[in-house]
Amino acid sequence: MNWLRGLRARLVITFVLVGGLSAVGAAGLTYHKARDNLLTGVQDRLLNDFRHRVLLLSRDVALPAGDEELALLAEDLEVGDREVYVVRDGAVPSDARITAELRADVLRRPELAWQRVTRDGVPYLVAGSRVMLRAGGAPSGITVYLVESLAQAASDEAAVLRAAQAAALPVVLLAVLAGLLAARGVLRPVADLDRAARRLGEGRLDTRLPVRGGDELARLAGRFNETAAALERSVGELREMEARSRRFVADVSHELRTPLAAATAVTDILEAGADRLDADAGTAAQLITAEIAQLGKLVDDLMEISRFDAGAAVLNLDEVDVGAAVAACLRSRGWSSTVTADLPPDIRVPLDPRRLDVIVANLVGNALRHGAPPVTVRVRATGRAVAVEVADHGPGLPADVLPHVFERFYKADTARARSEGSGLGLAIARENALLHGGDLTVAPGPGAVFTLTLPRNRPAVERPSAQGNLPTQEPPAGTAPPVDRP
Known part of the structure; x- marks a missing residue:
């Protein structure tokens, strides 16, 4: 990082030298302060020596x-x-330069106290300390005082100050010249670097800087070009890997559909004849039927995700009464009697009714499965948006889970070997909301409160998936969709 320190030093020198103009103009006002600063070194040495000798x-x-x-x-x-004066604690030394304020300060605390006083135009350093016993740090009853003249140090300081004032004018002229040269040599390449960084941040990964010379700025430009090239390669590799991953998911899902269709037909036959099988065989038939159905649902979700990732998700928009659509979703799954609903009529929004059904089914099924009654669904409208709120009164979601609840396959309990659903329900629900130009959020209740927000007065914008989450297929009536809560 030597080049970085060099660049910083040049910038600092530029501004310090230019600031010298102000420093010289204020020399008369800062004389006494400069004098105190120059005396500090002598003072510290004297105090340390006195402390150690005591x-x-x-x-x-x-x-x-x-x-x-x-x-x-x-x-x-x-x-x-x-x-030096050595007295018993509380005794008053005979020297008038030892003030009452200093004596009180010495008796109040165990460490060395000091003052700088002036008598007849001569500065003095006056210090005092109680002598402490080594065992336990208890006071010994003895107080020592030091009175040291600072006349020689003050004389040296005055001579240095006069010399500095005499040299001020040529130094200021040199400072201005050096500042101009440094600013010209440093600030222009830095501005070029700033513009290049902005272009790189905008996604123009082919941005490069011209390399001129061999100084720190030239090395900085070369390092920027190397970083930009590495970033361009990495992003290209990531895009290629992402594309391969999407193709893999789509291909695997597609290839699984045919054998799954055959397996589903077989399990339907097994399920229909389960009552004619013995107990163990019947149980096995029911188990394999449920597992095949679960696998089929997962394949369907993965197919949808592959379409979302490819930007092929399509909205079939219609002017929908949101309250009526939510009521139909609850009714079709047999949830009307178990869910408390507040659904005002005539709140219409341009949306895809199938995707709204999927969102509501996932949220309500999630609340019924993982929460506790009462589960409530409420629709409310503002001037620009419509919100569908699903709340339960269960244990809710831990604070560390809330940021991850919409991630694909996320499980708060890592000990769970598998979820009851596909692990994609909430992620799919949120992606459906984003596809409509809205959002899906979660907050602690009591319980968990999921809020779907949809724009009311503008058409939804079809967009490719930002996270690869896609809508699920509509579940059959009377059954809950595969929903997922960590």
Whole structure:
């Protein structure tokens, strides 16, 4: 990533140098702040040295300490022109530069406290700390104070500041020139890269950048071209794999239909004569009949999905009374007495009645199978849309399941070896809604609340499947469709 750091450095230098104009203009106003910043290094060094010496030398002081021990500790802590005062806790040092505010701060906390004070135009660093025992960190009853002159550091700071002010004008001129050159050399290729990235994001995978020179930007352009080429290859491979997968599903489903038709005919005969078979044979005949029916339903769903994935799904639109269509769906499956319905009349929407029947059948069958009564179906209309809401009062769906409930073959319980349906019911229902230009959503209730939203005042737009979910075939009257809830 060296090229990236180089690019970032050039951009930063450009703006910092241009910003130098403002910095020089405000030099007089920031003088005192600059002085404080330059003194910080000296101050930190002095404080660290004093702290370490106190920790080292105070270990040899016998407690309780007398005046002689305090005087010896003060003598050991004095270095050069440094002034040190060692007193008992609460005693007031004789030096007026040690303020009452600092003394109170020292007695209030165990760590080193400090201030910067000025007397007669000379800055001083004043610090104080209570001496703590090593065992348990308890106070020893001794307080030490440091008074150190910062006059030399202030003099050095003033000299550096004067030199910087004298050199400000030529530095600003150089900054402007360098900023212009850097902006011209950096910003134009970056703008080209931005435009190329936008084109790539729009799906134009053949986008490439010209590579000029051998600097960081040239390497960046080359890396962009390599990435774009790799992305183009990957997308091409994915499209080819997707096409092969769709062909495979369609071919397998088609090839299974003929043997399934023969197997279904045989199982119909077995089922018709099951009462003449012994108990075990009759049970086996019923089991194989149910399994063949389940397999046939799965094949039908896969065939529908292959048509959706190929963009061959077709809407047969009609002006439909939504309430009447929902009532017919419930009635044809024998659910009218078990489902509470609120179906206002004369709410008409252009839609495919068979696909609406499939959606409602999946949702209501799901609620009856996995939820708990009462199951309610309600149709409501707004100015622009019609909503069909199916709710139950069961345990509902966990929060981590809600984002995945419409995925193909999704199972919340991974221990389930197989589902009762094809595993495609809810995915198919939602794809039918999307095909109409609407949507199908789910929310926690109590229970689960599924809401189908259909546009009311505009014709539905036929669209290829975004997720490969297709409508199911209409189930026979009196039976629930294969519905799926994780």
